[in-house]
Amino acid sequence: MSNPSKTPVLDALTKVLQGSVLQRGSEEYETENGSYFSAFENEVKPSYIVKPSNVDQVQSLIQSLRPYLLSGDCQVAIRGSGHTPFAGSANIQDGVTIDMRGLRGIHLSQDESVVEIGVGETWTAVYGELEKHGLTVAGARTGRIGVAGFVLGGGLSMFSARTGFSCDSVIEFEVVLASGELVRANAEENSDLWISLKGGLNNFGIVTSFKMNTFKSADIWGGVTIYMSDNMAETFSQLIHNACDFVHGDPDQNVHAMFSIGTFFGHQAVTCVMYDTQGKENPPSLQRFTGMENQVKEASTMRTSTHRGFVDELSKYSDDGKRQYWTSITIRPDVHLMEAFHKKWQEMLPKIQDAQGLTFTLGFHPLSKSLLENSEKAGGNAMAIPASDGPLFVVLINPRWDLSEDDKRMFATVEDFVAGLKQLANEKGLLHRYIFTNYAHQTDDTIAGYGEESLLKLKETSEKYDPEGVFQKGVPGGFKLPVKEA
Incomplete structure (x- = not known):
């Protein structure tokens, strides 16, 4: 990582922002740099943080920094809310972090x-x-x-x-x-x-x-339903059978559901989050989930509420500053494959179960045929997934833990686990090229997964639009296109 020359880079930043440049050691710097979603981003220390409040300032920052980005004397990170969990995605060691949270409206x-x-x-x-x-x-x-x-x-x-x-x-x-x-x-x-x-x-x-x-x-009906039993493999299997039926049936386009099994401080639970976005209570396509046995009734949040009410509910299931590992693969729906994933997950857990504060979710998020069809109708996107590829499941692998001393074994264990999932899916011809970028890890080749x-x-x-490759060479965070050779 390049270390920006203090005088010219700082002068350039100060000129644009009239001296409002956050530097290491200041209280505001430490507050802003410690406000990311994950501990790994909080631990990255840029030389400077700048907080533009309007578009003109963003333009001036890029124009002022451009010579240093092209020469390699400086690199920058672009921060939105800072929710991507891996280190360096929206922060940069010894560089300049441009915090975009001031551009509101x-x-x-x-x-x-x-x-x-x-x-x-x-x-x-x-x-x-x-x-x-x-x-x-x-x-x-x-x-x-x-x-x-x-x-x-x-x-x-x-x-x-x-x-x-x-x-x-x-x-x-x-x-x-x-x-x-x-x-x-x-x-x-x-x-x-x-x-x-x-x-x-x-x-x-x-x-x-x-x-x-x-x-x-409109009013939305839905919420979170949790299932627990003495035989979690059986309960998960029932959920996955229903989930595969759900996506293969390409149900009512007004319904949405996502499925997971997780371990939370030593206890396991199967979860279904589901919604009818037109407010129909317990619609037919969701009854396969609402009718499942072993529901923890006192934990159910099924109700009628607003869009904001439901997204605020899910916000409560995560906290800032945790040690987070998010990664993802995409598969074609298959009960036996998903049961094999669950078995491998159970075999992996004892290796890390004693990590302080451990939670670990294995989630399945449907990409229905109707989703992919309506995506195509909207004019196209970078992912370029044909509707004929659907339905699919985005698989989210998401452990969280408290202590840095557990990092090495957590990373090694999860990487081995994910490699095993890919192998299982590939052997069955059920692994799809796509990697859902919002859940991807920095080691995932998401752009190649677009085809x-x-x-x-x-x-x-x-x-x-960027013939000199400024946003590949000078803005290394996130998932990048290959750098054009000089």
């Missing part, structure tokens, strides 16, 4: 069909503002996370069966390019950039705001 169009969202917002704020107008958007299922990284990674919503990935609801991005130029990308103007940003992450510029289609909000044709288009877009 939620503005409805005159006819209320479109909302423009500043990248410093969270989904709770977006839903809360839109609810005042009887509207919502297909954003995140957890309210506390930021809008920008979620959308640029693709994003899944409780409305996804009807709307596609969350990024498919974006009709326009406002982007600062490597030159400092501000452009808009939509279906008519810079359409290649528009498609590439939908899943293409921070490879092309700095997004400062985006516009999404709105739709009428060769999409990768070629993304490279062409990068070369067109």
